Amino acid sequence: MVKKLSEWKFTSKEFAQIPEKFASGHRACAGCGPAIVLRLVMKAARGPIIATNATGCMEVVSTIYPYTSWKIPWMHTAFETAAANASGIESALKILRKKGKIKDEHVDVVAFAGDGGTFDIGFQALSGAVERGHDFLYVLYDNEAYMNTGIQRSGGTPRGAWTTTSPAGKVIPGKAEHKKPIADIMVAHEMPYVATANIAYWKDLVIKARKGMEVNGPAFLHAFAPCPRGWRSENEKTVEIARLATETCVFPLWEAEYGEYKLSAPSKAIALKPERKKPVEAYLKTQRRFRHLFKPENKHVLEEIQSEVDRRWKKLLKACEIA
Ligand SMILES: Cc1ncc(C[n+]2csc(CCOP(=O)(O)OP(=O)(O)O)c2C)c(N)n1
Ligand code: SF4
Numbered sequence: 001m002v003k004k005l006s007e008w009k010f011t012s013k014e015f016a017q018i019p020e021k022f023a024s025g026h027r028a029c030a031g032c033g034p035a036i037v038l039r040l041v042m043k044a045a046r047g048p049i050i051a052t053n054a055t056g057c058m059e060v061v062s063t064i065y066p067y068t069s070w071k072i073p074w075m076h077t078a079f080e081t082a083a084a085n086a087s088g089i090e091s092a093l094k095i096l097r098k099k100g101k102i103k104d105e106h107v108d109v110v111a112f113a114g115d116g117g118t119f120d121i122g123f124q125a126l127s128g129a130v131e132r133g134h135d136f137l138y139v140l141y142d143n144e145a146y147m148n149t150g151i152q153r154s155g156g157t158p159r160g161a162w163t164t165t166s167p168a169g170k171v172i173p174g175k176a177e178h179k180k181p182i183a184d185i186m187v188a189h190e191m192p193y194v195a196t197a198n199i200a201y202w203k204d205l206v207i208k209a210r211k212g213m214e215v216n217g218p219a220f221l222h223a224f225a226p227c228p229r230g231w232r233s234e235n236e237k238t239v240e241i242a243r244l245a246t247e248t249c250v251f252p253l254w255e256a257e258y259g260e261y262k263l264s265a266p267s268k269a270i271a272l273k274p275e276r277k278k279p280v281e282a283y284l285k286t287q288r289r290f291r292h293l294f295k296p297e298n299k300h301v302l303e304e305i306q307s308e309v310d311r312r313w314k315k316l317l318k319a320c321e322i323a
């Protein structure tokens with residue numbers, strides 16, 4: 001029987017005992033945030049699970065022929081079609097069930113894609129699959145650039161970040177634009193479930209993944225996942241950096257059911273005690289992709305980033321009816 005989310009309580013020890021579905025021995029860099037997302041999300045499955053994966057780091061590091069890290073049925077798909085592929089899998093399962101070829105047992109369908117494959121090239125497929133109401137969980141693992149092909153900027157790259165296509169120097173101080181508010185755009189689809197999550201708050205991430213699988217219809221999980229290689233950060237600091245993103249409100253945690261926003265515990269604690277909100281500099285200084293921002297001539301960029309973070313945070317509090 002499928003347990004409702006409210007009933008799904010587990011201790012860390014119990015969670016550790018759930019068999020791994022993403023095997024160790026893959027080729028992700030040490031300290032890779034996205035690999036943590038994959039591992040946690042798949043452990044949240046209720047039972048049988050089928051995953052599909054857009055081209056990107058997580059596909060490349062996990063499937064170097066003749067090896068695979070996936071202990072479940074898994075299908076690679078093109079850079080732009082993770083959601084279209086998930087729609088097809090879900091439809092096929094429906095037909096097989098109708099024809100009596102599979103029993104009643106539910107199968108969770110999960111699509112994984114990076115920020116390039118979601119904010120940019122895969123957005124049309126995602127929006128269409130959500131509009132058609134397919135029952136699947138879409139997991140965006142956000143490492144904030146096209147890492148697999150050499151750190152190019154995406155719609156998910158934040159303002160001021162150095163990437164190979166937004167190089168910081170005399171001409172520009174890193175990326176000119178702010179991050180696209182992708183999760184809010186998904187909420188505008190009036191879909192059953194949208195949530196943001198962060199590997200630093202693993203239990204919150206796991207529960208949200210489970211909830212996304214349990215709701216009938218499409219669900220979207222935006223998972224924050226540092227990439228030491230592309231962020232020019234220390235491998236062992238991945239979780240610390242991820243936590244700072246939420247503590248500075250650069251990446252607040254919330255969920256929205258049918259458009260109703262609700263702050264999640266780590267961000268609610270900051271909303272209730274605003275003095276806990278750290279300045280964005282505390283987060284930015286942990287990564288060398290932002291180091292040029294600390295030069296006197298780029299002070300204005302730091303100020304702009306802080307003011308945009310504050311503006312979005314205020315807007316979120318209003319949406320959560322806290323402000
Ligand atoms: C149509 C198309 N354009 C370009 C590529 C090359 N390509 C493969 S993965 C990738 C970047 C993926 O970025 P992202 O989705 O952020 O995942 P990450 O590598 O960061 O995990 C690109 C540009 C492709 N496979 N298909
Ligand atoms: S480049 Fe980044 S996302 Fe890709 S495997 Fe390495 S740490 Fe992970």
Ligand SMILES: [Mg+2]
Nearest residue numbers: 114115145147
């Ligand atoms: Mg990426």
